[in-house]
Amino acid sequence: MSNPRIVYLNGEFLPFAEARVPIMDRGFLFADGIYEVSAILDGRLVDNAAHLARLDRSLGEIGIRNPYSLAEWIALETELVARNAVAEGLVYMQVTRGVAERDFAFPSADTPPTVMMFTQAKNVSANPMAETGAKIITVPDIRWKRRDIKSIALLAQVLAKQQAAEAGVAEAWMVEDDAVTEGASSTAFIVTKAGAIVTRPLSTALLPGITRLSVLRLAEEAGLSLEERLFSVAEACAAAEAFYTSASAFVMPVVSIDGHVVGDGKPGPLTRRLRELYLGMARESA
Amino acid sequence: MSNPRIVYLNGEFLPFAEARVPIMDRGFLFADGIYEVSAILDGRLVDNAAHLARLDRSLGEIGIRNPYSLAEWIALETELVARNAVAEGLVYMQVTRGVAERDFAFPSADTPPTVMMFTQAKNVSANPMAETGAKIITVPDIRWKRRDIKSIALLAQVLAKQQAAEAGVAEAWMVEDDAVTEGASSTAFIVTKAGAIVTRPLSTALLPGITRLSVLRLAEEAGLSLEERLFSVAEACAAAEAFYTSASAFVMPVVSIDGHVVGDGKPGPLTRRLRELYLGMARESA
Numbered sequence: 358m359s360n361p362r363i364v365y366l367n368g369e370f371l372p373f374a375e376a377r378v379p380i381m382d383r384g385f386l387f388a389d390g391i392y393e394v395s396a397i398l399d400g401r402l403v404d405n406a407a408h409l410a411r412l413d414r415s416l417g418e419i420g421i422r423n424p425y426s427l428a429e430w431i432a433l434e435t436e437l438v439a440r441n442a443v444a445e446g447l448v449y450m451q452v453t454r455g456v457a458e459r460d461f462a463f464p465s466a467d468t469p470p471t472v473m474m475f476t477q478a479k480n481v482s483a484n485p486m487a488e489t490g491a492k493i494i495t496v497p498d499i500r501w502k503r504r505d506i507k508s509i510a511l512l513a514q515v516l517a518k519q520q521a522a523e524a525g526v527a528e529a530w531m532v533e534d535d536a537v538t539e540g541a542s543s544t545a546f547i548v549t550k551a552g553a554i555v556t557r558p559l560s561t562a563l564l565p566g567i568t569r570l571s572v573l574r575l576a577e578e579a580g581l582s583l584e585e586r587l588f589s590v591a592e593a594c595a596a597a598e599a600f601y602t603s604a605s606a607f608v609m610p611v612v613s614i615d616g617h618v619v620g621d622g623k624p625g626p627l628t629r630r631l632r633e634l635y636l637g638m639a640r641e642s643a
Numbered sequence: 644m645s646n647p648r649i650v651y652l653n654g655e656f657l658p659f660a661e662a663r664v665p666i667m668d669r670g671f672l673f674a675d676g677i678y679e680v681s682a683i684l685d686g687r688l689v690d691n692a693a694h695l696a697r698l699d700r701s702l703g704e705i706g707i708r709n710p711y712s713l714a715e716w717i718a719l720e721t722e723l724v725a726r727n728a729v730a731e732g733l734v735y736m737q738v739t740r741g742v743a744e745r746d747f748a749f750p751s752a753d754t755p756p757t758v759m760m761f762t763q764a765k766n767v768s769a770n771p772m773a774e775t776g777a778k779i780i781t782v783p784d785i786r787w788k789r790r791d792i793k794s795i796a797l798l799a800q801v802l803a804k805q806q807a808a809e810a811g812v813a814e815a816w817m818v819e820d821d822a823v824t825e826g827a828s829s830t831a832f833i834v835t836k837a838g839a840i841v842t843r844p845l846s847t848a849l850l851p852g853i854t855r856l857s858v859l860r861l862a863e864e865a866g867l868s869l870e871e872r873l874f875s876v877a878e879a880c881a882a883a884e885a886f887y888t889s890a891s892a893f894v895m896p897v898v899s900i901d902g903h904v905v906g907d908g909k910p911g912p913l914t915r916r917l918r919e920l921y922l923g924m925a926r927e928s929a
């Protein structure tokens with residue numbers, strides 16, 4: 358029999374069933390919080406320093422004090438992964454503005470942020486979908502204008518992912534002003550017939566993807582051609598390859614968009630290579 | 644000594660300190676929920692049937708089953724108000740998609756929604772600000788595109804209200820494409836020098852205000868001139884009067900916008916009259 362699942366909450370490692378937050382937590386009332394997800398591979402955290410740097414940046418953008426130093430975060434994550442004996446999967450971290458009587462404006466500055474972390478065991482490296490490729494749909498991007506902040510105000514993403522689930526596909530790419538912004542929980546990429554890897558440049562319209570950044574660096578090191586620019590759904594459908602990146606999907610081939618087959622309907626060679634490069638990097642550096 | 648504060652949570656009336664939700668509640672992880680607020684006046688609920696109808700509509704828009712009938716909601720609210728002996732203030736209601744392992748798409752359809760309600764005692768009828776008038780600021784409207792849904796994804800409103808608090812004012816009106824959409828937690832109105840009451844027509848750009856609707860009806864019954872159309876901040880600053888409406892502010896005069904004095908800097912006569920009409924209606928029908 359395995360040990361009970363353990364969750365981190367405000368300084369304590371608790372059995373999962375005991376981990377509860379007061380109804381006045383601002384994460385529950387206002388979506389007033391930030392989250393991050395790091396993958397676990399071979400029991401170790403992937404690209405974790407970059408995820409923690411983005412957590413710190415997101416917290417700063419909405420004026421929540423980061424309760425821990427980088428070293429403290431890493432120690433807590435490592436402890437949680439060990440207690441749950443997760444070899445492969447992810448660690449989820451969430452920080453909210455804490456507990457206070459309901460009122461929109463921030464509570465007093467000495468209100469302690471709520472910190473919560475849990476792990477999920479998941480087959481991330483040998484994900485069968487990486488072999489077949491993912492089908493996706495596109496949906497209008499109805500989110501707020503600060504998508505560079507990784508907030509827990511995720512209702513638009515929930516609705517997009519539900520549309521994808523109802524269409525029987527894995528992901529939804531969001532579209533605004535005739536250009537793809539990003540996936541509901543991933544960064545969108547295409548590969549042109551000339552072999553250029555294309556993804557949208559960073560702005561407040563999308564999240565600065567951590568896996569995106571690593572993949573761009575690996576592609577550059579491999580001498581591949583890169584273009585940071587907007588692209589449309591039509592261009593994506595007509596592309597040689599398409600894929601998306603995220604902390605838990607790594608590099609995921611896209612073989613169909615809104616029912617249109619991409620390329621020959623199989624994961625493309627450049628996409629496979631980037632996935633291999635990313636997994637190699639992840640295993641070495643984790 | 645007063646009785647302890649009582650909260651309603653998932654079928655139970657609990658002491659406030661015991662009311663907690665699991666960390667996997669989708670309200671806490673995804674802002675995947677809806678809320679409503681009804682005022683309490685003379686111990687009775689104001690415009691409550693309309694608030695419950697909007698709750699039902701918002702839940703339907705995001706595919707959450709309304710767990711209670713209108714009569715059941717009213718019975719629970721009435722019981723909660725009585726248990727807390729609140730003569731004046733508000734009752735807050737929140738419904739989330741329930742508790743499930745974290746995954747963006749909806750959990751299985753038999754997942755029970757989380758239902759939470761609390762009361763706040765507050766001086767709503769003789770609010771001193773109604774005598775002096777409120778100062779407000781304007782901020783860019785950075786919210787998502789389905790503002791007609793009263794969701795708990797309120798981070799943009801939190802940031803707007805915090806800007807207002809830091810400016811030492813009560814409310815922030817949000818502006819998009821050179822027109823006022825609404826307040827961070829209210830509906831925006833102006834009165835033109837010709838005596839017309841102006842407010843923005845309903846669309847997905849703003850919440851269908853319950854108090855807005857009652858005030859428009861009362862104004863119509865009183866033979867006042869009404870215009871449902873967009874207006875700019877410049878027009879609001881130059882208006883004869885300005886005010887906002889909400890479940891807890893009722894009709895609140897605005898005397899200054901971004902530091903520009905509105906009218907003579909005092910609550911306007913039409914605004915005062917509408918507040919009186921609303922309070923009269925609330926006391927009669929509650």
